[in-house]
Amino acid sequence: MAWWFNRVLWQRVLAALILGVIVGLAFRTFGGTYMLDGVTKYAGADIVTTWVKPFGDAFVRLIKMLVVPLVFTTLVTGVISMGHPSKLGSIGGRAFALYICTTLAAVSIGLAFGVVFKPGSGVDFTDVVPNVLAGEAPGFTQILLNIIPDNPVNALASGNMLSIIFFAILIGVAILMVGKKSQPVADFFNSFVEIIFKITNWVMELAPFGVFALITWVTAVKGVETFSSVLILALALYLGCMVHIFLVYGGLIKLVLRLPLIRFFRGILDAQVVAFSTSTSAGTLPVTIYCVQSNLGVKPVIAGSVLPLGATINMDGTSLYLGLLAIFAANAFGIDLSWTDYALIALTATLASIGTASIPSASLFMLAIVLPTIGVSAEQTALMVGFILPFDRPLDMMRTLTNVTGDAAVATAVAKWEGELDEETFRKVATV
Numbered sequence: 231m232a233w234w235f236n237r238v239l240w241q242r243v244l245a246a247l248i249l250g251v252i253v254g255l256a257f258r259t260f261g262g263t264y265m266l267d268g269v270t271k272y273a274g275a276d277i278v279t280t281w282v283k284p285f286g287d288a289f290v291r292l293i294k295m296l297v298v299p300l301v302f303t304t305l306v307t308g309v310i311s312m313g314h315p316s317k318l319g320s321i322g323g324r325a326f327a328l329y330i331c332t333t334l335a336a337v338s339i340g341l342a343f344g345v346v347f348k349p350g351s352g353v354d355f356t357d358v359v360p361n362v363l364a365g366e367a368p369g370f371t372q373i374l375l376n377i378i379p380d381n382p383v384n385a386l387a388s389g390n391m392l393s394i395i396f397f398a399i400l401i402g403v404a405i406l407m408v409g410k411k412s413q414p415v416a417d418f419f420n421s422f423v424e425i426i427f428k429i430t431n432w433v434m435e436l437a438p439f440g441v442f443a444l445i446t447w448v449t450a451v452k453g454v455e456t457f458s459s460v461l462i463l464a465l466a467l468y469l470g471c472m473v474h475i476f477l478v479y480g481g482l483i484k485l486v487l488r489l490p491l492i493r494f495f496r497g498i499l500d501a502q503v504v505a506f507s508t509s510t511s512a513g514t515l516p517v518t519i520y521c522v523q524s525n526l527g528v529k530p531v532i533a534g535s536v537l538p539l540g541a542t543i544n545m546d547g548t549s550l551y552l553g554l555l556a557i558f559a560a561n562a563f564g565i566d567l568s569w570t571d572y573a574l575i576a577l578t579a580t581l582a583s584i585g586t587a588s589i590p591s592a593s594l595f596m597l598a599i600v601l602p603t604i605g606v607s608a609e610q611t612a613l614m615v616g617f618i619l620p621f622d623r624p625l626d627m628m629r630t631l632t633n634v635t636g637d638a639a640v641a642t643a644v645a646k647w648e649g650e651l652d653e654e655t656f657r658k659v660a661t662v
């Protein structure tokens with residue numbers, strides 16, 4: 231027991247990830263197979279789905295349970311702690327500029343890797359069942375209008391992140407403006423955020439078990455064959471994301487901010503592994519907030535605003551993937567791409583990634599925005615989604631990890647520039 235608790239969390243979480251892969255593969259390999267409707271099924275995967283996956287689901291529900299209270303209270307207390315609301319503008323401006331820059335870098339890397347790896351060449355769509363995309367996306371004006379909640383309780387209940395951010399900022403600013411009379415409410419929020427943080431702390435202790443259960447399940451059900459079916463695409467995505475993480479975020483942390491890179495990656499490893507195992511950056515949000523505040527020393531005002539906003543609109547792994555998929559479609563359907571096409575893909579993929587929901591496989595459904603710009607028809611897009619969807623999970627895991635790493639990197643940068651980074655915490659060497 232002491233051996234377990236003496237290890238820092240990231241080591242336990244990482245061990246759980248590796249163990250999950252081994253156990254998942256063991257169940258898949260040695261559990262036996264049977265046929266159902268002409269399809270080979272894995273008995274070991276069924277056992278894992280019934281007995282192991284529920285533990286992973288419980289963990290995901292526990293983190294999701296914390297999203298709304300944590301985001302709301304961290305943001306309100308963050309604004310209160312600023313002392314003056316004018317700072318919000320510069321935080322938002324800097325965060326937004328960085329989101330756009332990193333996303334454009336990501337989509338460019340995706341396009342470059344697409345050109346080199348040529349995913350989609352020679353793909354045969356004959357047996358594919360088309361997957362028709364969901365209805366119309368809301369217009370730009372509607373998206374902006376939706377930020378203002380017509381009922382804040384509804385916004386909180388449905389987890390509408392942008393509306394929650396909007397309302398929390400208003401409450402925080404009003405508390406500052408009212409002054410002395412609002413002190414009891416300010417005290418309430420300051421105390422409530424401590425309580426939610428305590429619960430987050432408990433849930434984090436369960437992370438190794440949740441990660442183990444989720445990874446065992448993904449490996450037992452999908453196996454490594456899933457990778458081989460879309461091998462070139464998977465390879466390009468994994469390598470592209472790694473290059474983006476080390477070059478763009480690494481460059482930002484090490485060269486621009488002059489902070490120790492190893493500390494950054496060590497500090498956010500728990501969030502990365504949880505993102506990897508759950509495939510949802512919105513679901514990972516409490517863990518990201520927790521890691522960035524406790525391990526990297528980012529103050530609540532930044533963690534509470536930049537991270538929820540980032541989880542909603544900053545998705546570099548997703549934009550990189552959309553760039554790759556556009557090249558995949560061009561190769562599969564024999565479309566020659568000009569420089570203008572590449573620029574159009576970069577632009578639409580950036581916009582689409584901003585609008586992508588932070589839930590599993592959400593980016594595939596954004597292809598409807600990107601692909602028409604290069605002349606891919608709606609039917610062809612449906613075919614592509616139908617082809618990739620069954621193999622998407624292992625790809626989603628990597629892009630969600632990248633999305634979350636990007637949010638943490640931007641939060642660290644904005645915190646440093648705003649003087650809201652406790653560098654002593656950031657530089658503290660982990661005890662084990």
Ligand code: ASP
Pocket residue numbers: 509510511512545547548586587588589590591592593594626629630633
């Ligand atoms: N699953 C990703 C996320 O939650 C979105 C996507 O690329 O599908 O960040």
